[in-house]
Amino acid sequence: MANHYDVAIIGSGPAGYVSAIRCAQLGLKTVCIEEVANQNEAALGGTCLNVGCVPSKALLESSLIFSNTNHNLKDHGIEVSEVSLDVNAMHLRKDKIVSSLTKGVSGLFKLNKVDTVQGKAYISDPHTIKVSTEGTDQNIRAENIILATGSRPIELSDYPFDEEFLFSSNGALKFSEVPNRIAVIGAGAIGLELGSVWARLGSEITIYEALTDFLPNADDSISKEALRIFQQQGLNIELGTEIESLEVIGNQVEVKVSNDEINNLQVDKVIFAMGRNPTSKGLFDPALGIQIDDKEFVIVDEHCQTQVPNIYAIGDLVRGPMLAHKASEEGIMVAERIAGRNYSLNYKNIPFVIYTHPEIAWAGYSEKSALEEGIQVEVGTFPFQANARALTSNESTGFVKVVVNQEDDSIIGVHVLGPSAADVVQQGLIAMESNVTAKELGSVMFSHPTVSEALHEAVLSAKGNAIHLNNRKKK
């Protein structure tokens, strides 16, 4: 039957589209159903490609070039005058990148013979999905169903997004001109990245964060130094501060806050970046037995299987961090398992990245979380100030920190604030996943001059053997 599939995947973000391609590669007849339409066709790629990771990184790059051109060329002996900004051209570049990547997904679907259906999906029984598209319904039958509907920005009921004054992270990627003053609510990855974009382009930014700790999930030494650097860059980060009220007066928003020590503020725009909620409502008949927790996450086991054995859920819709790479890997795991293969993920080593400048990245245990679990650790750090490549690039703020288990010399955490942090952490993560010990990583040859040498030196410093550093302990 034409509409009978081995696997039907609902959602085409990094969880769904990657899973669809892997299912097809494994010989499974696969369809991907996507609600969002672009000119009557399914708009593939989900949040990450369309309104998340990709467009935000495009703007981060453009805004960094603008800021460096204005402020950091003199050091290199380069003088420029009359630097001007064309926000529209910046958006066009961003849109072109998004379009090329989403078309790429569409091409990969065709190449792998993944069918695409545009419409809103509803699972009516364990093998039937009703897909509604502007007045017409069709039923798709599938042996297995994978839910990959992602998440959406958290919205306060008193202050719904109007995308004119009160913006979601989607709308904050599209300002047609640089606002004078912006209030950002939430100092997580999205608040810091979007705050950085508009600050570099000239906006005055105040970020309100309810928690008193800055980036509580990062290693303490990294969060402390990052906060200092961001404040120096002009991001005004107010910790322990919640919004009391927001009022649109004329073309300004008056922001009143809970913290008596902080003045109320008049801003042009407010960006909400308080986290995201899973999109799990209205997806399936409640009688099926798929369970949802109090935060609306679909409950799954370690292999992303729901209580209904042939129905799986992956990505932002389920427990764990809302990260594109975690979502994609879950998509692959489920595809492999449906194809009858044994496949599991190591959820302990998920890399985290915040694309600020300097970049922040980490994987594994922080020093504190290791000690809290009673693990005796050796810690090594190395500053980019002592790294030749970082110095030649004027990128010498920050440092690498590694956490090593004293008992077996395994590397259990890598934390970086600085240039190419994500890539340096990835190198540490490969060592961690491959059970390479600190001693072994210390004896690997690293190219000179590279920022990766800072990882090498940090590992050596855990042993008191760093070369370009006054080791605190000597061995």
Ligand code: NAI
């Ligand atoms: P988040 O959960 O990382 O941070 C939200 C922050 O807002 C928290 O620190 C929270 O304490 C604060 N907050 C919540 N309510 C508040 C209130 N009423 N007033 C003031 N502060 C408040 O969420 P974010 O930044 O919105 O990102 C959403 C998801 O997307 C996260 O899971 C994140 O990991 C992911 N993401 C990852 C990126 C990356 O890997 N670079 C980039 C963007 C998003």
